[in-house]
Amino acid sequence: MGADGKVFTLQDVSNHNTPQDCWLVINGKVYNVTEFLEDHPGGDEVLLSATGKDATDDFEDVGHSTSARAMMDEFYVGEIDPSTFPTKLKYTPPKQPHYNQDKTTEFIVKILQFFVPLMILGLAVAIRFYTKSD
Known part of the structure; x- marks a missing residue:
């Protein structure tokens, strides 16, 4: 509980988001950092x-000094009710189509159906060209 027993919801804290009234949540505690x-x-x-939001990660990522951490006590106003935080969504990657060996065979057959007649036509043109020049 806070110094005077105050417990705030995330919505309560979210309402304090201006330069004239700024509150943060760090490690489950609420701080009025306006001053x-x-x-x-x-x-x-x-x-x-x-x-x-929960600014704990932002705070910890910066690597604040011991004196900066001690200074936080003067801005402390209470605790946050953790049940008021939205649940974190677990990332689920999109489903990848299952590799189907049979589809690969179909694809190869379609390619061969295209290239074999093309090769026969090219061979016929080449034979015609070489036999005509004799």
């Missing part, structure tokens, strides 16, 4: 873009 926007070394846009 820190101007001082944030990465700029206010970084913080504003992390509103309305």
Whole structure:
């Protein structure tokens, strides 16, 4: 629970997404970082873009210092209700057509049906050309 027992939903936190009122969710805790926007070394846009979602990965990927982590305590306003987060969808790759050996045979037959008559025609033209010039 928060310092004063407050538990927020993701929707509650999502409503605080402006430079005048900016809240973040990091490691299950809610922080009001409005007063820190101007001082944030990465700029206010970084913080504003992390509103309305779990910003834990964004925070951890940057590799914040121990002093930066300690500074978070002064912005702490409560806990997040994890049941209010949308469930993560598992990526399911599209179904690939099953390789059918029989289809490959059909394809080869169709190619041969095209090329064999073409080769016979080419051979006939070549024979005609060479026999005519004698």
